Amino acid sequence: MLLWATWSVVSASVATAAEVRVAVAANFAGPAAQLAEAFHAASGHTVQISAGSTGKFYAQIRAGAPFEVLLSADEETPQKLIDEQLAVPGSAFTYAVGQLVLWSARAGVVDGDGRVLASGGFTHLALANPKLAPYGAAAIEVLKARGVLEALTPKLVQAESIAQAYQFVYTGNAELGFVALSQVAAPGQAASGSYWRVPASLYRPIRQDAVLLQAGAASSAARDWLAYLRSAPARAIIAAYGYGQ
Structure with missing residues (x-):
């Protein structure tokens, strides 16, 4: 104060x-x-x-x-x-x-527990460059924690930033992607599409x-x-x- x-x-x-x-x-x-x-x-x-x-x-x-x-x-x-x-x-x-989320611009694609990652029922998964963007590094941690990194590596679409990762998903170039909660759930606006709020225990703060x-x-x-x-x-x-x- x-x-x-x-x-x-x-x-x-x-x-x-x-x-x-x-x-x-x-x-x-x-x-x-x-x-x-x-x-x-x-x-x-x-x-x-x-x-x-x-x-x-x-x-x-x-x-x-x-x-x-x-x-x-x-x-x-x-x-x-x-x-x-x-x-x-x-x-x-x-x-x-920050709060990491797995998001799709389409409703019903991402479930509330992130099981879609293991299903593999998608072609592209967007994330920010983990070498430049902390949210991208956090996404890699989540994939490792879920035991799906190796299986999903061929499907990863690496963006320059988390803003570009959002654009990849928004435009449909990727069915889903890891972005920030603030990008999909702004105050006073209903969140579009579907998303999983990733538990904080799966990545470093x-x-x-x-x-x-x-x-x-x-x-x-x-x-x-x-x-x-x-x-x-x-x-x-x-x-x-x-x-x-």
Whole structure:
């Protein structure tokens, strides 16, 4: 509460409004857009969002991309950026804990227990690149835990990001795929198709950390944005999209 009170005072003056350049993990694009609107209404600051894979953002930041804040899909990347002196020490924190789902755009395809994985009654299964995207790595863990990875490997369709994995399923290029809960069950909207909310016991927690990058170290707007993400109003929005905290 103290942090929120401090943020409210610091950000109240629209006269000092500025723009914050934020790299956002693809799974969090929807919540980030809503958070940016609420933050702008309260502070006057504008948040410029770029959504994509955490792995690619890491490479871009190392190459000098002028992002001021990273909302990562994992906790390792922000720490690597701090270790490499590309992010501000002590600024990283977990803003969300992701929820993996197995989803089909068609009703009745995915059952409530994920038994469809063992049935093999499909041709393509989409997932994000496990080397770049934590949700993709989590999907591989689930397939291993269910004992079906070897059998399903020929059917795997690897996407660049979880956003592209969603598109593969949405367009019918894959009958089903592993995506984030926030992509299929937005607040106030009925979930389309069918999905299995994968038990958290089948994969390591997807702790998504935010970090202040060196490009934003001197930006009060960037610091205000990070403080806002830890406020009660922001936490409520994040929880509404199905993220743990």
